[in-house]
Amino acid sequence: MTVEPGVAITGVGVVSAAVTGDSAALGAFLAAPSAPADAALGAGALAALVDPAEARRLSRVCHLTVAAARLALRESGVDPAAGLGLIVGTEFGDLGSTHAFADGFLARGPAGLSALLFPNTVMNTMVATTAIAVGAREMALTLNAPTVGGELAVARAAAAVASGRVPAVLAGGVDELDPVVEHELTRLGLGAECRGEGAAFVVLEPRAAARARGATVLGEVRAAAWRALPARPWGVGRARCSYAIDAALKAAGARPGDVGWVYASGSRDEARDRWEQAVLDAALGPAPPVSALGRLLGRHAGLGVLRVAAGAWTARSGLLPVVNGTTGVARVRPGRGLVHGLARGGAHVALLVDAA
Amino acid sequence: MKPVVVTGLGAVSPYGAGVVAYWKGLAAGVCTIRDLTLIETDGFRCRIGAEVPGPLAGSARRTRADRLAIAAAGEALEDAGLGARDRRAAALVVGAVGGGMLEAEAWYWRGGARPACLSAVRAMLPSAHAETLSSRFALGGPRHTVVTACSSGAVALAEAAELIADGVVDVALAGGVDAVTRICFMGFNALKLLDPVPCRPFDRERRGMSIGEGAGFMVLESRARARARGAHVYATLAGHGMTTDAFHVTAPEPDGDGMVRAMTAALRQAGAAPAEVRYANAHGTGTPQNDRIEGRALARVFGEGGLLVSSSKSMIGHTMAAAGSLEAIATVLALEHGVVPPTANLATPDPDVPFDCVPRVSRGVPLACAISNSFGFGGQNVTLLFRRGPA
Numbered sequence A: 001m002t003v004e005p006g007v008a009i010t011g012v013g014v015v016s017a018a019v020t021g022d023s024a025a026l027g028a029f030l031a032a033p034s035a036p037a038d039a040a041l042g043a044g045a046l047a048a049l050v051d052p053a054e055a056r057r058l059s060r061v062c063h064l065t066v067a068a069a070r071l072a073l074r075e076s077g078v079d080p081a082a083g084l085g086l087i088v089g090t091e092f093g094d095l096g097s098t099h100a101f102a103d104g105f106l107a108r109g110p111a112g113l114s115a116l117l118f119p120n121t122v123m124n125t126m127v128a129t130t131a132i133a134v135g136a137r138e139m140a141l142t143l144n145a146p147t148v149g150g151e152l153a154v155a156r157a158a159a160a161v162a163s164g165r166v167p168a169v170l171a172g173g174v175d176e177l178d179p180v181v182e183h184e185l186t187r188l189g190l191g192a193e194c195r196g197e198g199a200a201f202v203v204l205e206p207r208a209a210a211r212a213r214g215a216t217v218l219g220e221v222r223a224a225a226w227r228a229l230p231a232r233p234w235g236v237g238r239a240r241c242s243y244a245i246d247a248a249l250k251a252a253g254a255r256p257g258d259v260g261w262v263y264a265s266g267s268r269d270e271a272r273d274r275w276e277q278a279v280l281d282a283a284l285g286p287a288p289p290v291s292a293l294g295r296l297l298g299r300h301a302g303l304g305v306l307r308v309a310a311g312a313w314t315a316r317s318g319l320l321p322v323v324n325g326t327t328g329v330a331r332v333r334p335g336r337g338l339v340h341g342l343a344r345g346g347a348h349v350a351l352l353v354d355a356a
Numbered sequence B: 001m002k003p004v005v006v007t008g009l010g011a012v013s014p015y016g017a018g019v020v021a022y023w024k025g026l027a028a029g030v031c032t033i034r035d036l037t038l039i040e041t042d043g044f045r046c047r048i049g050a051e052v053p054g055p056l057a058g059s060a061r062r063t064r065a066d067r068l069a070i071a072a073a074g075e076a077l078e079d080a081g082l083g084a085r086d087r088r089a090a091a092l093v094v095g096a097v098g099g100g101m102l103e104a105e106a107w108y109w110r111g112g113a114r115p116a117c118l119s120a121v122r123a124m125l126p127s128a129h130a131e132t133l134s135s136r137f138a139l140g141g142p143r144h145t146v147v148t149a150c151s152s153g154a155v156a157l158a159e160a161a162e163l164i165a166d167g168v169v170d171v172a173l174a175g176g177v178d179a180v181t182r183i184c185f186m187g188f189n190a191l192k193l194l195d196p197v198p199c200r201p202f203d204r205e206r207r208g209m210s211i212g213e214g215a216g217f218m219v220l221e222s223r224a225r226a227r228a229r230g231a232h233v234y235a236t237l238a239g240h241g242m243t244t245d246a247f248h249v250t251a252p253e254p255d256g257d258g259m260v261r262a263m264t265a266a267l268r269q270a271g272a273a274p275a276e277v278r279y280a281n282a283h284g285t286g287t288p289q290n291d292r293i294e295g296r297a298l299a300r301v302f303g304e305g306g307l308l309v310s311s312s313k314s315m316i317g318h319t320m321a322a323a324g325s326l327e328a329i330a331t332v333l334a335l336e337h338g339v340v341p342p343t344a345n346l347a348t349p350d351p352d353v354p355f356d357c358v359p360r361v362s363r364g365v366p367l368a369c370a371i372s373n374s375f376g377f378g379g380q381n382v383t384l385l386f387r388r389g390p391a
Helices: A023-031 A043-047 A052-056 A060-076 A095-112 A125-134 A149-162 A179-187 A207-212 A243-252 A270-284 A301-317 B019-028 B064-080 B101-109 B128-137 B152-165 B182-190 B223-228 B257-270 B288-302 B320-337
Strands: A002-016 A085-090 A140-144 A169-175 A198-206 A219-228 A319-324 A326-331 A337-342 A347-354 B004-013 B048-050 B091-096 B143-146 B171-178 B214-222 B235-244 B279-281 B308-310 B369-376 B380-388
Touching: A002 A023, A002 A060, A002 A149, A002 A207, A002 A301, A023 A301, A023 A319, A043 A052, A043 A060, A060 A095, A060 A125, A060 A169, A060 A198, A085 A125, A085 A149, A085 A301, A095 A179, A095 B101, A095 B182, A125 A140, A125 A169, A140 A149, A149 A169, A149 A198, A149 A219, A149 A301, A149 A337, A149 A347, A169 A301, A198 A207, A198 A301, A219 A243, A219 A301, A219 B143, A243 A270, A243 A337, A243 A347, A270 A337, A301 A319, A301 A337, A301 A347, B004 B019, B004 B064, B004 B152, B004 B223, B004 B320, B019 B320, B064 B101, B064 B128, B064 B171, B064 B214, B091 B128, B091 B152, B091 B320, B101 B182, B128 B143, B128 B171, B143 B152, B152 B171, B152 B214, B152 B235, B152 B320, B152 B369, B152 B380, B171 B320, B214 B223, B214 B320, B235 B257, B235 B320, B257 B288, B257 B369, B257 B380, B279 B320, B288 B369, B320 B369, B320 B380
Parallel strands: A085 A140, A085 A169, B091 B143, B091 B171, B279 B308, B279 B369
Antiparallel strands: A002 A198, A002 A219, A140 B143, A169 A198, A219 A347, A319 A326, A337 A347, B004 B214, B004 B235, B171 B214, B235 B380, B369 B380
């Protein structure tokens, strides 16, 4: 969908093992990227972000979500009372609480069931708790997608803002590392993929509204599209079609050559990564420089949103983190680039991001 | 914005497979809530629910919820007369909560022992249904899975309507699906929200809800496209409203403000006056709190006694993510047939719900405009407003 005359990014919030903070903190990290010592987020980083009394009522993944959402909202200066939507992408939701709920029953029968844990077994629990925490009272969605939930949330939010249905949207992604999932994926031979955890949010609003209230515009989403590529469930596709990229370019009136850089969703799932490269080649021809932060930070739904915020930084600075064996920063053409998501099963998302 | 119409319906409900069986059961006021057989219920206060009768169509290697979804989605596509070429660019929006949790639970209950199958990790996700459906029916347009708890199916329809209204696509398959799961059954038991006897929405003696399962899908398309190909138009999805209470993770906001905003937004988008709406297919769970607050919210928007209100959940239980879409189908069929399905098990109307809630027997009433309400944990409110025919 076209998002002209422009959807502005006015706030960024990231909570991850590698970087926690707003757009300035993210920019500092991207300018000198390095892998975190541990893919899991330490408890100390979380403790500083949410009031202890409130934190006690939140599961860990809800805690991550609320913290990142507040960081983004604070940077944007958007007033939720003026109308705020909330869209969160996730792959596994609050699976930790689901295990705990089931384990209570398995240990003690019906008497072991926790009425407090049950709501967390529903995947929209992060949205529910965050809506309460920040006062988001317009449309609120949880989008479930394997590996591209974050990109999808931003794309859907950009469409909502562009259509005028909601004045501003807090769009984010979140996942946490889950020992049962990690164990089973490894047992199924899928453990080579680099997984991580964290939450990231951006605040999107109409460019005109952002400027009218004097907000700093960190970047813009110029077009967003999501499609289903032919693939079996959880499989990789063979056709080199690129529906979402094609739709985004068309919506923006752009040509493949206008894309100066790409943030791809590469994450060491080699079959999927080869498929993504084929899709990018088919859509863009001679490949622009590609960054795959997933190889550095581990894949989780927050990463897709972090990559959108990183795209805004690259569009402004002309710098692109390079993660290919070694880490560093490359100079690229400032301005328009592509944030790309492609999941096993064919979920395909493309966002054209530009400087303000 | 492009007008959006309904051209295909598909349902698998506790009455069995197919829209015909679904409507026949609803119109006759048949309650399908009885002892659960799919899951263990020993030691629980409530042991009943509404299950889809077997045998299910499709491969037993698929999850139960996937099989429900495939059957309902296939019926909707066939009903709309969409061929392979039509489907190639069609959007797919699925509302889901439990995913393949029923099968994942069976694996987890065994201590996570082998055989570990990919479905134990992968197919338990709500998004698995959308992957299955787009692969099975070769749907290549925008695809996403929404999880808004008990309003998921209705949100899926609203999302698809927005994609069409905004010109992103001309046609979409959308709906919700859920199978009975242990987690859901145990959780609502733990919250003491289940009635040990079949639920009695809007009854003064109601004690809670009954769980159910099913799948409901619609084909939505732009009115222009439907007209151009001569498709039968059941109804126009003229308006919708999606709001959030931002109040509590399980309890609705006591004054029903979020519900009121959803209904008002749907009316506004449709350009409809409250008096035009003659029927509300209520969320109507049968919990004391929900029904009282929904009744209050309906009265604030439509005035006391201003319309007929009934609850499909009294007959098919609360089908979770499928509820919003199955009840939207009931609303569309009520418009189509001029018949309001009843609220089963309603013996003593609650004076706190100031409406004619159509007790036990369906009512023949010419209808031009009706709404379907769906509300979910986290205060996730959706109202869909339908007009009869192509409007």
